Amino acid sequence: MKKPVKVLLLVLAGIAVIVLAIVIFISTAKIPEFEVDYPDLSVEATPERVAEGERIASVICMQCHASTDGKLGGAYMADAQDFGEIYASNITQHPDVGIAGYTDGELAYLIRSGVDRDGKYIPPWMPKFPLLSDEDLYSVIAFLKSDHPMVQPSDLEQPEPKPSFFAKFLLRTGLEPLPYPDEPVVAPPKSDQVAYGRYLAVGKFDCYSCHSASFAKMDPLQPENSKGYFGGGNVLYDKEMNKVYSSNLTMDEETGIGSWTREEFVMALRFGRKPDGTTVQPPMAPAPRITDEEASAIWAYLQTIPVIRNEIE
Ligand code: HEC
Ligand code: HEC
Numbered sequence: 001m002k003k004p005v006k007v008l009l010l011v012l013a014g015i016a017v018i019v020l021a022i023v024i025f026i027s028t029a030k031i032p033e034f035e036v037d038y039p040d041l042s043v044e045a046t047p048e049r050v051a052e053g054e055r056i057a058s059v060i061c062m063q064c065h066a067s068t069d070g071k072l073g074g075a076y077m078a079d080a081q082d083f084g085e086i087y088a089s090n091i092t093q094h095p096d097v098g099i100a101g102y103t104d105g106e107l108a109y110l111i112r113s114g115v116d117r118d119g120k121y122i123p124p125w126m127p128k129f130p131l132l133s134d135e136d137l138y139s140v141i142a143f144l145k146s147d148h149p150m151v152q153p154s155d156l157e158q159p160e161p162k163p164s165f166f167a168k169f170l171l172r173t174g175l176e177p178l179p180y181p182d183e184p185v186v187a188p189p190k191s192d193q194v195a196y197g198r199y200l201a202v203g204k205f206d207c208y209s210c211h212s213a214s215f216a217k218m219d220p221l222q223p224e225n226s227k228g229y230f231g232g233g234n235v236l237y238d239k240e241m242n243k244v245y246s247s248n249l250t251m252d253e254e255t256g257i258g259s260w261t262r263e264e265f266v267m268a269l270r271f272g273r274k275p276d277g278t279t280v281q282p283p284m285a286p287a288p289r290i291t292d293e294e295a296s297a298i299w300a301y302l303q304t305i306p307v308i309r310n311e312i313e
Helices: 005-028 047-059 078-083 103-112 134-143 163-174 193-204 207-213 262-271 292-300
Strands: 233-239 243-245
Touching: 005 163, 047 103, 047 134, 078 233, 103 134, 193 207, 193 292, 262 292
Parallel strands: none
Antiparallel strands: 233 243
């Protein structure tokens, strides 16, 4: 063999070995575990909190955790296929397959930071709620522990997640739990409509994550720093795995919702009807339980954020 050919073969073999090593490195990634200090918490379950927790869960948690038996028994998440075979857990009070064993502090840590009671990190297939106010967090916990029919034991057993190569790649990029806040988290007063609207849009109802450019370029602690904040274009899937791009919710007149009225926005958000007569498509779920007052506050807040020109297909 001529010398240059030999050298070339050696280089190619070298590259093949490196690629193989990287593939093995990624495919052996495990979901990491962390040692955390769960907060010492005992939530007082007032009827108001249980009711508000049920409402928050109906807007957020039920989208993934609702089961066919009418409870929060969990479900397969077809729209998370990029991440692998993912199942939202059974979060009813079943002692074996549900979350009966969780303390209030462990639930708080999981919802805010994304670490379960065994120390296992919850990858991005479940959102985290670091900016949810303590009061709203306590409401969710009070609801999960209440005698509401949706959280009574469901015996559905959800399998462990089977992460795809892509998800394992993400795990190798050093994903970490969000820091648990050491200061109280307090929602702004309703009287400050814009601040309150921001709280609803980023802290409580998590609108910005779907409605910014990419889940991978989100900043959960400072949502405004997320790529394409509220400019839409994030890729989501409906149940049949068709791609659906999130809408541009900034006030650009042509590519956003700048030509809508407040009433039109409230109608689209709460009841899924758009000004042109079409309906909002899944996975965007109309949220009738978001009140008119809350929808108006979100609208007021959206008036104040930087306008992004981004044409959505
Ligand atoms: C986008 C889908 C999605 C949403 C929305 C969501 N979850 Fe989850 N949740 C998941 C998935 C998926 C898992 C399983 C994670 C795993 O096993 O890695 C999970 C796990 C959990 C667990 C851990 C259960 C266990 O057995 O350890 C709890 C508790 C939980 N979720 C509560 C909630 C609450 C409360 C809300 C609403 C505030 C919520 N989730 C919203 C997808 C979601
Ligand atoms: C699970 C991801 C997801 C979440 C969470 C979400 N949206 Fe959406 N939203 C979408 C997608 C995808 C569309 C595009 C649907 C379509 O084309 O009909 C959409 C469409 C909309 C529209 C219609 C806009 C238009 O131009 O047609 C409005 C208004 C809207 N969302 C507001 C909100 C608000 C406010 C929140 C928070 C309370 C929110 N969305 C939460 C994914 C989401």
